[in-house]
Amino acid sequence: MEARTCLAIVLAAGEGTRMRSSRPKVLHPVAGRSLLAHVLAAVGEAGVTSTAVVIGPGQEDVAAEAKRVLPGAAVFVQRERKGTAHAVLAAKSAIERHPGDILVVYGDTPLIRPATLAALRAPLAGGAAIAVLAFRPSDPAGYGRLIMAGDEVTAIREEADASAHERAIGLCNGGIMALAGKSALAILERIGDHNRKKEFYLTDAVEIARASKLRVVAVEVEEDDVRGINTKKELAEAEAVAQQRLRRAALDAGVTLVAPDTVFLSTDTRFGKDVVVEPYVVFGEKVVVDDGAVIHAFSHLAGAHVGKGVSVGPFARLRPGAKLGEGARIGNFVEVKEAVFGAGAKANHLSYIGDASVGDNANIGAGTITCNYDGSAKHRTEVGKNAFIGSNSALVAPVSIGDGAYVGSGSVITADVPPDSLALARGRQVIKEGWASRLRALKSIVKKKAHSRD
Ligand code: UD1
Numbered sequence: 255m256e257a258r259t260c261l262a263i264v265l266a267a268g269e270g271t272r273m274r275s276s277r278p279k280v281l282h283p284v285a286g287r288s289l290l291a292h293v294l295a296a297v298g299e300a301g302v303t304s305t306a307v308v309i310g311p312g313q314e315d316v317a318a319e320a321k322r323v324l325p326g327a328a329v330f331v332q333r334e335r336k337g338t339a340h341a342v343l344a345a346k347s348a349i350e351r352h353p354g355d356i357l358v359v360y361g362d363t364p365l366i367r368p369a370t371l372a373a374l375r376a377p378l379a380g381g382a383a384i385a386v387l388a389f390r391p392s393d394p395a396g397y398g399r400l401i402m403a404g405d406e407v408t409a410i411r412e413e414a415d416a417s418a419h420e421r422a423i424g425l426c427n428g429g430i431m432a433l434a435g436k437s438a439l440a441i442l443e444r445i446g447d448h449n450r451k452k453e454f455y456l457t458d459a460v461e462i463a464r465a466s467k468l469r470v471v472a473v474e475v476e477e478d479d480v481r482g483i484n485t486k487k488e489l490a491e492a493e494a495v496a497q498q499r500l501r502r503a504a505l506d507a508g509v510t511l512v513a514p515d516t517v518f519l520s521t522d523t524r525f526g527k528d529v530v531v532e533p534y535v536v537f538g539e540k541v542v543v544d545d546g547a548v549i550h551a552f553s554h555l556a557g558a559h560v561g562k563g564v565s566v567g568p569f570a571r572l573r574p575g576a577k578l579g580e581g582a583r584i585g586n587f588v589e590v591k592e593a594v595f596g597a598g599a600k601a602n603h604l605s606y607i608g609d610a611s612v613g614d615n616a617n618i619g620a621g622t623i624t625c626n627y628d629g630s631a632k633h634r635t636e637v638g639k640n641a642f643i644g645s646n647s648a649l650v651a652p653v654s655i656g657d658g659a660y661v662g663s664g665s666v667i668t669a670d671v672p673p674d675s676l677a678l679a680r681g682r683q684v685i686k687e688g689w690a691s692r693l694r695a696l697k698s699i700v701k702k703k704a705h706s707r708d
């Protein structure tokens with residue numbers, strides 16, 4: 255693409271009533287990221303020079319998400335929701351300042367790819383006034399239909415306004431439109447609201463451009479690129495497509511996914527070389543897995559950094575702030591949160607390690623719990639290098655176990671343990687010889703008496 259500038263206008267002001275949710279539609283997640291973040295990421299990678307996001311009144315959370323993903327984005331508020339063309343004109347001052355291409359992208363089409371956006375701009379360089387992204391959905395219900403004459407688009411008809419004949423058209427509007435800068439504003443300002451919904455439809459730009467003898471073309475793409483999300487069903491369908499893409503990318507990058515369809519990834523999941531992921535593993539946001547690590551079946555990870563050659567699971571839960579050093583081992587039914595494990599450190603069975611640091615090669619025995627929460631505040635536990643925590647111990651934070659120290663199993667540790675020492679903090683064992691046989695004898699006497707009374 256030559257150096258023509260491009261302003262992207264992302265429409266996100268709709269209420270999304272069909273989602274039946276109190277959350278704004280564009281903040282719903284697909285593959286661990288909001289719909290809006292997906293769209294802005296694609297826009298950011300498509301050679302766009304500036305971005306405007308149109309939000310609804312009071313949608314500060316949508317504005318915050320836009321700024322988080324693309325700090326340079328300008329946010330405009332559409333005061334009343336009067337349709338997609340009306341929403342575009344909320345960013346009129348940005349359009350006036352901008353001489354190059356205009357790309358209108360709907361905030362509810364999260365699967366759009368940067369290459370598709372770039373392809374849509376291409377016809378503008380060839381003199382077209384408008385390029386419309388078209389697709390043939392398996393179910394066209396709800397989409398605007400493209401009315402064609404040869405390779406030119408003559409109109410887009412919204413479903414509510416379409417005749418039975420027009421509804422039978424399979425080619426639909428993907429909701430993304432590129433407009434040549436020099437005619438864009440004049441076209442947009444002529445759009446009226448003479449339709450069934452009394453809304454200003456962006457799609458009417460097509461007929462207005464044609465009336466001025468301008469050329470409108472369609473660029474056809476796969477359905478998956480432009481799936482619009484209006485309902486929870488469509489959200490789930492988009493999630494499935496996003497997961498297929500992420501699994502495919504992970505496999506292409508050399509990750510071993512034993513049963514790809516059972517592994518759920520986030521858009522930002524990062525894998526090193528020779529990583530193995532067993533079946534039924536969920537990766538929430540912000541997970542990094544370094545070279546040679548193995549994630550065993552039924553594990554759940556989020557916000558975790560898994561170091562080189564680490565073994566996680568089966569049935570492990572890594573929560574945000576879990577950081578596992580090279581060769582560490584986190585076994586079954588172990589939960590780790592805000593805790594750093596040094597190289598070779600192990601917690602192999604049934605433990606909760608939170609707000610802690612565990613030194614290199616330390617061994618956390620089965621059933622160890624860091625008691626990090628006192629009902630109002632969180633406290634830290636420090637376990638030194640080569641320390642050994644016996645099974646079923648409670649480490650009551652704040653507390654520190656020195657390097658090389660031993661904690662006897664079943665201990666409740668409430669005070670710091672010096673390096674290389676042994677701490678035993680449990681009730682003393684009591685032996686009463688012959689106690690059990692005396693008990694049994696007593697029971698049989700009681701039983702015999704009961705029988706003799708029958
Ligand atoms: C729109 C298109 C339809 C296309 C479909 C593709 C129009 C008139 N119709 O229909 O041809 O097939 O997308 O998915 O453009 N929005 C605002 N302000 C408004 C209204 C909408 O910002 O006043 C935003 C919404 O947040 C959404 C986008 O514009 O991100 C599209 O609006 P939506 O109501 O979902 O349009 P569709 O009925 O799906």
Ligand code: CA
Nearest residue numbers: 362482483484
């Ligand atoms: Ca839509």
